[in-house]
Amino acid sequence: MPSSSASSKGRIGVLLVNLGTPDSPNTPDVRRYLNEFLTDARVIDMPAAVRYPLFRGLVVPLRAPKSAKIYQQLWDKDRGSPLLYHGLDLQKLVQEKLGKDYLVAFGMRYQNPSIESALQELRDAAVDRIIVLPLFPQYAAASTGSVQEKVMELVSKWWVVPSISFISTFVDDPGFINSFAALGKAELEKHDYDHIVFSYHGIPERHVLKGSHKNYCKLGSCCNSYNKNNRYCYRAQCFETSRQLGAALGLSPEQYTTTFQSRLQSRLRDPWLQPYTDEVIKEMPAKGIKNVLAFSPAFVADCLETTIEVGEEFKELFEEAGGQHWQLVPSLNSTPLWVDAVTDMIHRN
Numbered sequence: 001m002p003s004s005s006a007s008s009k010g011r012i013g014v015l016l017v018n019l020g021t022p023d024s025p026n027t028p029d030v031r032r033y034l035n036e037f038l039t040d041a042r043v044i045d046m047p048a049a050v051r052y053p054l055f056r057g058l059v060v061p062l063r064a065p066k067s068a069k070i071y072q073q074l075w076d077k078d079r080g081s082p083l084l085y086h087g088l089d090l091q092k093l094v095q096e097k098l099g100k101d102y103l104v105a106f107g108m109r110y111q112n113p114s115i116e117s118a119l120q121e122l123r124d125a126a127v128d129r130i131i132v133l134p135l136f137p138q139y140a141a142a143s144t145g146s147v148q149e150k151v152m153e154l155v156s157k158w159w160v161v162p163s164i165s166f167i168s169t170f171v172d173d174p175g176f177i178n179s180f181a182a183l184g185k186a187e188l189e190k191h192d193y194d195h196i197v198f199s200y201h202g203i204p205e206r207h208v209l210k211g212s213h214k215n216y217c218k219l220g221s222c223c224n225s226y227n228k229n230n231r232y233c234y235r236a237q238c239f240e241t242s243r244q245l246g247a248a249l250g251l252s253p254e255q256y257t258t259t260f261q262s263r264l265q266s267r268l269r270d271p272w273l274q275p276y277t278d279e280v281i282k283e284m285p286a287k288g289i290k291n292v293l294a295f296s297p298a299f300v301a302d303c304l305e306t307t308i309e310v311g312e313e314f315k316e317l318f319e320e321a322g323g324q325h326w327q328l329v330p331s332l333n334s335t336p337l338w339v340d341a342v343t344d345m346i347h348r349n
């Protein structure tokens with residue numbers, strides 16, 4: 001008779017995944033990161049015969065030295081890339097909170113620690129099943145979709161394929177919303193603001209239309225409500241996060257604006273989601289909006305796109321246009337409310 005004392009159940013594996021970051025802020029590492037990132041067909045959805053020569057041969061070599069300079073500004077001399085160390089801090093705290101019945105691993109879609117190494121950690125521990133949480137509140141094929149594809153590609157090669165589930169979007173998760181709102185309220189107590197900007201990472205409009213369920217989404221007022229037809233529409237999800245955050249902060253719709261940042265290509269050739277943050281904020285001071293509090297709610301950890309783009313570059317633009325006070329709300333990083341929110345999402349799954 002087999003011993004009845006040994007439990008037949010293993011731990012539950014949890015895989016937290018963020019986008020990725022270079023191993024160092026030096027040009028060769030930034031080039032390697034950008035090469036992996038920008039040849040992903042879910043990010044640059046061109047035929048491989050065009051994507052590889054164009055990006056490896058032209059875009060990345062030109063971009064890498066410029067990006068490296070910005071990463072050098074961002075890099076912490078002891079802990080390195082914020083996206084990485086905040087992710088590792090979150091992993092540790094969520095593990096402590098979930099306890100010994102769970103094993104929490106952390107991976108990056110591009111570069112290190114790889115999703116492959118994180119999955120291997122869970123496999124070595126013979127976890128019972130795996131819950132994957134891509135750390136992107138709003139689903140986009142280029143972010144969450146790419147993580148899902150990579151996880152499925154890797155796990156499909158295992159002889160024993162475990163039960164696996166994905167948390168694909170958490171735009172309106174009360175824990176996520178309340179964690180961000182709490183950070184915003186702390187800033188609102190320190191200063192008087194004329195307006196709030198919710199600036200999301202942009203994606204090409206084409207990506208939204210490609211994911212449109214039965215052509216429901218046409219980049220118009222379709223995105224003004226969040227419903228079963230546009231549950232995975234990135235634009236509708238961003239608007240929903242803004243509405244939820246606005247409500248949690250006690251704002252009326254006129255007190256905030258939703259904008260999109262970080263477009264990669266020329267807008268003439270390839271329109272990205274609009275309005276563009278840089279264009280909107282340049283117009284604000286002339287309209288009497290001189291004090292702005294900015295959130296970046298497409299990111300749950302501070303990174304190049306929050307600290308440098310929103311916190312520094314947009315501040316400079318705003319001030320040059322006559323603005324007086326521009327303040328970025330820090331990201332969720334590994335704050336206690338966010339650790340609780342992640343733990344709750346895992347428990348509910």
Ligand SMILES: C=CC1=C(C)c2cc3[nH]c(cc4nc(cc5[nH]c(cc1n2)c(C)c5CCC(=O)O)C(CCC(=O)O)=C4C)c(C)c3C=C
Nearest residue numbers: 019020021043067083140142143201203264298303304305
């Ligand atoms: C929030 C989710 C993200 C989506 C959606 C996304 C789409 C997307 N991004 C690019 C191009 C670049 N993004 C870069 C940095 C970057 N992007 C995200 C998240 C999303 N991207 C994060 C978290 C980061 C920061 C990483 C860090 O190390 O701090 C960069 C690299 C930086 C630079 O050179 O400017 C590029 C390039 C595209 C083309 C795209 C959708 C099609």
Ligand SMILES: [Fe+2]
Nearest residue numbers: 019201262305
């Ligand atoms: Fe990006």
Ligand SMILES: [Fe+2]
Nearest residue numbers: 217218222223
């Ligand atoms: Fe829509």
